[in-house]
Amino acid sequence: MNFATNKTDIQEFTGPRLRAWLAVRGFRSFHADQVLRWVYRRQCDDFAVMTDLSKPLRGLLADHFCIRRLTVDRVATATDGTRKFLFGLADGQQVETVLIPERGHHTLCISTQVGCAQGCRFCMTARGGLVRNLTCGEIIAQVRDVAALAAAEGLKLTNVVLMGMGEPLANYRAVVDALSVITDADCGAGFSARRVTLSTVGLVPHLADLAADTRVNLAVSLNAADDETRSALMPVNRRYPLETLMAACRAYPLAPRRRITFEYILIAGVNDRPGDARRLVALLHGIRAKVNLIPFNEHPGCDFRRPAQAVVDAFQRQLLDAGQTAVVRYSKGADIAAACGQLRGGAAPGRLHDCRRDIVSQT
Numbered sequence: 001m002n003f004a005t006n007k008t009d010i011q012e013f014t015g016p017r018l019r020a021w022l023a024v025r026g027f028r029s030f031h032a033d034q035v036l037r038w039v040y041r042r043q044c045d046d047f048a049v050m051t052d053l054s055k056p057l058r059g060l061l062a063d064h065f066c067i068r069r070l071t072v073d074r075v076a077t078a079t080d081g082t083r084k085f086l087f088g089l090a091d092g093q094q095v096e097t098v099l100i101p102e103r104g105h106h107t108l109c110i111s112t113q114v115g116c117a118q119g120c121r122f123c124m125t126a127r128g129g130l131v132r133n134l135t136c137g138e139i140i141a142q143v144r145d146v147a148a149l150a151a152a153e154g155l156k157l158t159n160v161v162l163m164g165m166g167e168p169l170a171n172y173r174a175v176v177d178a179l180s181v182i183t184d185a186d187c188g189a190g191f192s193a194r195r196v197t198l199s200t201v202g203l204v205p206h207l208a209d210l211a212a213d214t215r216v217n218l219a220v221s222l223n224a225a226d227d228e229t230r231s232a233l234m235p236v237n238r239r240y241p242l243e244t245l246m247a248a249c250r251a252y253p254l255a256p257r258r259r260i261t262f263e264y265i266l267i268a269g270v271n272d273r274p275g276d277a278r279r280l281v282a283l284l285h286g287i288r289a290k291v292n293l294i295p296f297n298e299h300p301g302c303d304f305r306r307p308a309q310a311v312v313d314a315f316q317r318q319l320l321d322a323g324q325t326a327v328v329r330y331s332k333g334a335d336i337a338a339a340c341g342q343l344r345g346g347a348a349p350g351r352l353h354d355c356r357r358d359i360v361s362q363t
Contacts, residue, residue, distance in 0.1 A: 009068040010039060010061070011137035011144070014177050015187055031057060036187035039067055043148045070141050085146065089114070089138060093131060095165050097142045099150070099157075106150060107159040110142040112175050113166025118201050119235045122223070122265055124299055125165045133171040139178035143189055160191055162198045163219070169203040169210065176213045183216065193217075199263065204240040207248045219261040219292075220249065224271045225279035233270070242283065249287055259288045259325070266312055267296045268305040277318040284324060291319060291326040 013021065018032040034053060038044040047053075047061040071088035078084075081101040088094055095111040116123070117130035143160060150157040160182060162168045168175045175198070181188040183196055193215040200207075201221050210218065224230035230237040237245075249260055262284065266272045280291070293316055296306045307315075312328060319326035 007064060007066040009137040009141075010035070010065040011068065011140045011181075012135060013065075014136070014180050015184060025060065027057060033187045035061065036181075036184075040144060040181070040184075040187065040189050043144070043151070045069065068137065068141065070138070070145050072145075085142075087142065087145075089134075095134065095138075095142075097146060097164060099146055102159070105156045105158040107161060108143060108146055108157060109161050109164050110139060111164035111166055112139055112162055112168045112171050116166050117170065118167050120201065120221075120223075121233050122267065122296060122302065122304055124302075127301075130166075133174060134166070136174045136177040136181075139174060140181050140189070143182055143191075147189065158191070159195045159197075161196070161219075167201055167203065168198050169200045169206040172206050172209065176210070179214045179216055183214070197261065201234055201236045202240055202245045202248075203236070204244055204248045207252060211253050215255070217258065217261065218252065219263055220245070221265075222262045222280075223265050223267075225276060225283045229271055229276075233267075246283060246287070254288055259290045261290050261292055263292045263294060265294045265296050266307050266315060268307040268311070270304065272307045272311050272315055274314075274318060277315050278322075281319060281322040281324055289325070291324060293319075293326055293328045294331060295328070297331050 010018070015032060015036060018035065019029040022032050023029065031053065035047075035050065038050045044050060045067045047058045047065070047067070050058055050061075053061075068090070072085055073088045073094060074086040076084045076086075083099045085097045085099070086094055087097055093114045095114055097111060098109040100107045100109060111134065113133050114131035115128045116125045119126050147157055162175065179196065179198075182191050183193045184190065185192075194217070197217040197219050198210070198214075199219040199221055207218075221234070222230070223233050224237075225242070227237060227241050230242060240248075252260060254260070264271070264280065284291070293312065295312050296304055298304070298306055316326050316328055
């Protein structure tokens with residue numbers, strides 16, 4: 001794909017936007033649906049081969065749009081089968097995307113920003129600060145490109161999590177537009193909203209908007225149950241302290257059988273003591289919640305340490321005994337720096353190869 005083109009990547013257009021663009025030029029809405037099915041369902045990269053479109057429409061599209069693939073600069077493969085893609089963007093920036101093998105399916109962890117401005121002390125992405133937001137098309141392309149690879153390999157890719165580089169709610173409009181395409185069952189990528197999860201540090205003003213604009217699952221990165229500890233770990237807590245965040249979570253409308261997931265990274269001696277567990281139970285009282293306990297993934301340059309397994313087990317047991325749903329999530333891909341909190345937009349040790357051909361040649 002020639003990134004030097006001045007044409008707009010059609011992945012930047014949601015369904016409604018493309019329908020409106022074509023309507024002004026005399027085409028009907030079903031023509032937009034046809035185009036988008038070619039792009040997302042058939043993984044087509046060339047308007048000329050969209051044979052159920054008229055020649056004038058194909059020419060119009062080719063004159064104004066391109067269908068862009070991300071450059072795959074590196075891929076690292078972990079011993080557990082997790083793959084981390086280092087994607088190159090049109091301006092030379094890079095982001096990381098992780099394909100995670102699960103029992104019977106695969107989950108894709110995507111990024112929403114180059115870097116991150118939130119400054120969480122336990123996260124490698126935060127060290128470089130924020131470079132820029134990803135566009136709607138760049139967010140979608142991570143899903144589309146890896147979906148092509150997964151299909152070529154016969155992998156069952158069913159879940160998408162927005163837990164990679166960046167804070168999704170700080171790039172709100174692009175993220176919501178991308179989600180509309182990713183979860184479009186007719187003309188988009190076709191992922192069920194019930195299998196897509198957005199994780200946020202808790203940018204409270206956008207939580208109500210999110211509930212109105214999309215049906216995906218919400219996960220909140222909590223990591224402490226008192227303001228002093230959380231503010232020390234996550235600067236965002238100084239703007240939106242726990243009382244404010246919990247009020248927004250209690251007001252968040254949930255469909256039947258849905259819960260808010262609260263992610264709690266267990267850090268030795270910081271937030272893993274019995275008193276922390278008691279405060280967490282009290283904090284979540286009255287909220288339909290599930291707690292994902294994540295033992296800290298150690299990385300160079302960070303003084304935090306992972307708790308002993310006995311401490312992790314005791315913390316979980318204390319939550320369960322109090323009636324709180326709590327699951328220990330052991331991150332995959334740690335040996336290639338692909339685990340929770342380890343993404344940084346650079347290659348990591350592992351079995352590396354250029355797999356751009358793997359993706360593009362299958363489409």
